Amino acid sequence: MTLHDILPGKLGFGTAPLGNMFRAIPDEQARATVEAAWEQGVRYYDTAPFYGAGLAEERLGEVLATKPRDAYVLSTKVGRIVLDEHETDVPDFGEKGGLFEHGNPNKILHSWTADATERSVEGSLERLGTDRLDIVWVHDIAQDFHGDAWLAKFEEARTGAFRVLSRLREEGVIKAWGLGVNRTEPVELTLALDEPRPDGFLLAGRYTLLDHEHALQRLLPAAVEQGVEMVVGGPYSSGVLAGGAHFEYQQAPPAVLEKVARLKDLAARHGVSVKAAALQFSLAHPAAAAAVPGATRPERLAEDTAALDEPVPAAFWHDLRAAGLVSPAAPLPAGV
Template sequence: MSAASELGGQPEAARLGRLGFGAAGIGNLYRAMPDSQAEDTINAAWDAGVRYFDTAPHYGLGLSERRLGAVLRDKPRDSFTISTKVGRLLEPQDAQGRLDDEGFDVPADSLRVWDFSEAGIRRSLEDSLGRLGLDHVDIAYLHDPDVHDLEAGISHALPVLEKLRAEGLVRAIGVGTNSAEAALECVESAELDLVMLAGRYTLLEQPGVPLLDRCTARGTGVVNVGVFNSGLLARPEVPEDAHYNYGRAPRALVERARALAGVCRDFGVELPTAALQFSLRHPAVVNVTVGASRPEQAAGNAARMAEDVPEELWAALAAVRRA
């Protein structure tokens, strides 16, 4: 099975659509939100035509999966595609009033435990289905193998995912990572349908191009995420305190982003719109998935993806990046 395989009787790219919904934000990434806000945000994405939703146990210690499932389980199951991730189990623990220390504003009532074994991956998938309230997910990604143990991911975890796909428990498999180099090793080592690549092919920088080229040759689709580079490209005007790779952006990158924003203005396009649409331009990319924490963000992302962007803009932006 490859990226050209079918999910639910439709070609995979058609099933995913151009834009997906990343559900880290509704797991209380950086700040808490009420359940009603999460529900409204998911529904805003749905109303805007989004039909691909990505989550993970890591996001809010299961909160993202629970909130996403609470909305999607009332939708016709063949009308959307959902992915989650394996590689971390959630083991209950006494929070003792502590909050999670990995970026999510949730009680630390579970401990993330790496587990790339077959039993661990099968349990991870089963636990996710319980939180989602669904009978299956369409796509399972191995989450951050480079952070834990890339060798074990390749030699143990990816063969397990291939087995789950052969058994029909998931329709497609892949790897999700911030490292283009790690993803390339995985692509060369297994028959993956998808790679979820974070922040390595964006309007700002494209170190992931060799990986994407190889994915094109192998028929592996790329779901492009992190396309705003942690916020640096997320606003029409780049602020002094913009973030990049989850920290304060270096001055040189702020200036580069502002130069890109200036070119966009010359063509009547806002920087986030160009960032979204550029991220689809490599032929390996089958979908761009972005997060949202408010309904207006979800609707705005869809509107930006649908805007008409003059073709001449891309050449002008390329010239700025080369300068």
């Protein structure tokens, strides 16, 4: 079964912002945003225990509890267990440090073992208030990629999380599993394994208008060859492509802001919204099954839906490539 067989459309909803990413948002606003996604026809929702130490799962589950369970697809992640005890020190989340400082105060345990995977799934089911998950991603095993440290995490996940999730898939408990990461290396390594075999992967921020060269080199050709599909996470590059100030979970540096300005200028000349360019570029790759932008305001969901269907002239894509703003190896939307 492929991700295309499971997912109900090209546009999903990523719930990291509901975990109070970067800033605190009121519960009422979070609920209204999920309701807006539903009203816009979004039927795929992605979340994770890491998002606000369970806060995003709780908020999402509260709204989805009012919807028919068979009407939507739900994915979450394993690799972080939300503990009952509260954090007293500043948690070490590496490159994602401080990202969810406004989330729940619970401590988070990092572990990709078999036992931790089962505990993580049980915790997510409870917070989401549901009896089943459709897709489970193995979260962030290559965070802070450097040296050999991540290889130990990968081996722990290979002998733990990968095998547990493969068993759950075989038993029909879940429909699919894969990696949910913001690095290409662990997915490349996983695709090189004889077993366990993933069904797909969620790649955050690594197949966008601003960052796609590395994914195009080895990962995506291997994925297409093996029929393993991708969910594009963070298609707006942490928000900087949608009018925000963040890139890679930090304040966007001058070089990124300069490239965004060039993209905006080119888009304006063609009467194209940057959101439309960003979404449609990411989804043009044959490995892409869906994209899951996040939001904290209800009106953003209407923007995303409109961006997905917005007519974009072929001349825009040709000028984008001619200006060197996208790789010549990147597939462009059909008909270009």
